[in-house]
Amino acid sequence: MGLSIEDxxxxxxxxxxxxxxxxxxxxxxxxxxxxxFRRFIIHVFTDVEKPLxxxxxxxxxxxxxxxxxxxxxxxxxxxxxxxxLKQLRNKPHEVIEALK
Amino acid sequence: MGKYQxxxxxxxxxxxxxxxxxxxGFLATGxxxxxxxxLWLWLAAPKxxxxxxxxxxxxxxGMRKVEAxxxxxxxxxxxxxxxxxxxxLDSMKILMLGHHDYFAxxxxxxxxxxxxxxxPINRISFRKLMESSAVKKAKEKGVKIIAGGPGTWQWxxxxxxxxxxxxxxxxxxxxxxxxxxxxxxxxxxEPLPDYIYVGPYDSPSIEExxxxxxxxxxGLVEIMRGCPRGCRFCPVTLRxxxxxxxxxxxxxxxxxxxxxxxxxxxxxEDVLLYGAEGVKPNPEALIKLHKLARELVREGPIGWSxxxxxxxxxxxxxxxxxxxxxxxxxxxxxxxxxxxxxxxxTGSPRLAKIVMPGKxxxxxxxxxxxxxxxxxxxxxENYIVPAATIILGxxxxxxxxxxxxxxxxxxxxxxxxxxxPMFFVPMGVLKHKDWFRKKQVKPEHVDVLLKTLNHSMYxxxxxxxxxxxxGITKLxxxxxxxxxxxxxxxxxxxxxxxxxxxxRK
Numbered sequence: 001m002g003l004s005i006e007d008x009x010x011x012x013x014x015x016x017x018x019x020x021x022x023x024x025x026x027x028x029x030x031x032x033x034x035x036x037f038r039r040f041i042i043h044v045f046t047d048v049e050k051p052l053x054x055x056x057x058x059x060x061x062x063x064x065x066x067x068x069x070x071x072x073x074x075x076x077x078x079x080x081x082x083x084x085l086k087q088l089r090n091k092p093h094e095v096i097e098a099l100k
Numbered sequence: 101m102g103k104y105q106x107x108x109x110x111x112x113x114x115x116x117x118x119x120x121x122x123x124x125g126f127l128a129t130g131x132x133x134x135x136x137x138x139l140w141l142w143l144a145a146p147k148x149x150x151x152x153x154x155x156x157x158x159x160x161x162g163m164r165k166v167e168a169x170x171x172x173x174x175x176x177x178x179x180x181x182x183x184x185x186x187x188x189l190d191s192m193k194i195l196m197l198g199h200h201d202y203f204a205x206x207x208x209x210x211x212x213x214x215x216x217x218x219x220p221i222n223r224i225s226f227r228k229l230m231e232s233s234a235v236k237k238a239k240e241k242g243v244k245i246i247a248g249g250p251g252t253w254q255w256x257x258x259x260x261x262x263x264x265x266x267x268x269x270x271x272x273x274x275x276x277x278x279x280x281x282x283x284x285x286x287x288x289x290e291p292l293p294d295y296i297y298v299g300p301y302d303s304p305s306i307e308e309x310x311x312x313x314x315x316x317x318x319g320l321v322e323i324m325r326g327c328p329r330g331c332r333f334c335p336v337t338l339r340x341x342x343x344x345x346x347x348x349x350x351x352x353x354x355x356x357x358x359x360x361x362x363x364x365x366x367x368x369e370d371v372l373l374y375g376a377e378g379v380k381p382n383p384e385a386l387i388k389l390h391k392l393a394r395e396l397v398r399e400g401p402i403g404w405s406x407x408x409x410x411x412x413x414x415x416x417x418x419x420x421x422x423x424x425x426x427x428x429x430x431x432x433x434x435x436x437x438x439x440x441x442x443x444x445x446t447g448s449p450r451l452a453k454i455v456m457p458g459k460x461x462x463x464x465x466x467x468x469x470x471x472x473x474x475x476x477x478x479x480x481e482n483y484i485v486p487a488a489t490i491i492l493g494x495x496x497x498x499x500x501x502x503x504x505x506x507x508x509x510x511x512x513x514x515x516x517x518x519x520x521p522m523f524f525v526p527m528g529v530l531k532h533k534d535w536f537r538k539k540q541v542k543p544e545h546v547d548v549l550l551k552t553l554n555h556s557m558y559x560x561x562x563x564x565x566x567x568x569x570x571g572i573t574k575l576x577x578x579x580x581x582x583x584x585x586x587x588x589x590x591x592x593x594x595x596x597x598x599x600x601x602x603x604r605k
Contacts (some may be wrong), residue, residue: 001290002283003278003281003282003285004278005277005281005294005296005298005302027152038299038301038302039299039301039302041293049263050263050294051259051262051263051267051294051295052259052260052263053255054259054262054294055256055259055294057295058256060259061253061256061295061297062253062256064297064299065299066299066300067299068273068296068297068298068299068301068302069295069296069297069299070293070295070296070297070301071293071294071295071296072293072294073294
């Protein structure tokens with residue numbers, strides 16, 4: 001169970017290998033915000049350990065002021081992605097490979 | 101043996117009442133200059149009185165709000181002075197940190213750091229806290245560390261420290277709606293996200309904001325949140341605007357008085373907009389607010405945290421309200437003056453129009469320099485002493501903009517005030533912009549820096565001679581400050597010829 005601030009969120013599953021194209025992620029957020037979403041959770045799948053992976057997320061965080069934003073770290077592995085996607089089956093989500 | 105599951109703390113530079121003078125707290129944003137570090141820290145942030153558990157009598161207001169929210173929800177939570185955390189190691193499950201400026205990246209720390217090349221005291225002090233044996237032991241026994249407050253964004257530039265100190269969650273924004281649940285999850289050892297930004301949609305309602313349970317530093321009481329002006333560099337303007345009702349304000353003043361704090365310091369981005377519709381003040385609401393405060397604090401001081409200069413001008417010229425409030429309600433008894441923070445930011449109408457078009461309202465931004473000058477004159481006549489900021493290096497700034505700021509500074513010479521230069525730090529809507537870098541320092545910037553320094557030195561001395569830090573108990577602080585001013589004057593004279601080169605190094 002997540003926090004209640006996570007309810008009605010849009011989930012972005014971000015496959016982040018090296019640097020991240022923050023603009024693409026922000027554009028997705030704007031698109032879904034226009035559909036009424038005000039909360040976003042970014043599930044970051046990466047090989048970079050936490051919290052160092054946030055260096056690649058900094059531009060996303062600093063460019064967002066309008067929406068609640070939650071970041072979660074996941075180890076980059078096929079089974080981890082699969083498991084999360086199963087959990088998100090009935091929740092609004094999109095998988096993005098926003099690599100530069 | 102401690103009893104608190106949740107301990108809230110911060111380092112000494114925040115956990116202090118700054119000798120009852122908030123302005124002195126700004127010394128902690130610089131490095132120790134001309135005097136030993138310990139003495140500098142004492143000058144900026146002396147230790148606060150604590151009870152036998154290490155709970156401070158006065159503590160930062162934002163932390164008091166979180167503490168109140170957690171107590172209200174039934175947790176054993178308390179703010180603990182940084183010197184007493186070890187007393188709670190056996191009971192502590194969560195350590196919460198709050199700060200305005202964790203790593204000295206905010207203004208004016210970053211410019212002190214740039215100018216002097218030395219690490220500011222607030223950064224050193226916070227690092228010492230995190231590397232203290234008490235915090236290390238807490239982490240070793242599995243205590244979860246959650247950091248919040250206005251300086252939260254700085255952690256994103258210090259990820260190595262984040263990792264080294266084992267921070268579990270960074271939370272940015274107004275936390276009243278979410279903090280209880282986060283603590284529940286942390287206590288149940290459920291996974292927490294790494295980072296949360298609470299957006300305007302999740303901003304708490306008035307009913308969700310608790311009344312503080314312990315006294316705040318120098319009696320600070322929030323009277324409104326948010327700001328309607330929409331300046332692009334300011335994060336506060338992003339929050340939905342809300343006014344705290346008078347009964348809640350009264351309750352908080354009483355909490356402070358019961359703890360022995362003598363006065364009240366109203367906190368708002370623009371105190372004169374309490375109860376206002378848009379940017380035009382509401383005289384009735386302001387008079388009620390101040391009468392309430394005077395009734396409660398009796399002879400004690402009433403202070404304002406921040407004002408907007410256009411509101412000062414409008415309020416006085418339209419209603420004569422500044423002089424009425426000052427003469428009839430505030431400057432009675434022992435109070436001889438009031439210090440307040442204001443933002444000039446620029447003397448350039450062009451830049452004002454681009455970056456802060458709302459700051460001049462209800463006047464047009466083209467009139468900004470006149471608004472500043474008129475407001476300074478009004479404050480001078482009414483014994484309001486502004487600590488004013490100007491921002492150098494705002495994105496898009498030209499030489500002409502800097503010259504206009506210098507010209508405005510010349511016109512402000514006759515008015516009692518402190519003027520502090522700041523270099524642009526990306527915040528608010530501009531937080532994705534680049535920082536002002538050393539290599540961008542121009543001779544015109546140096547000219548502005550020297551003008552502000554001379555202005556502030558002159559008026560600081562005058563104020564200390566006349567009414568700041570009066571009385572025998574404040575004598576050591578006054579003497580040290582005077583020595584410091586003399587040292588800075590001497591140092592600047594000595595370095596003047598190569599100042600530009602030094603800044604660019």
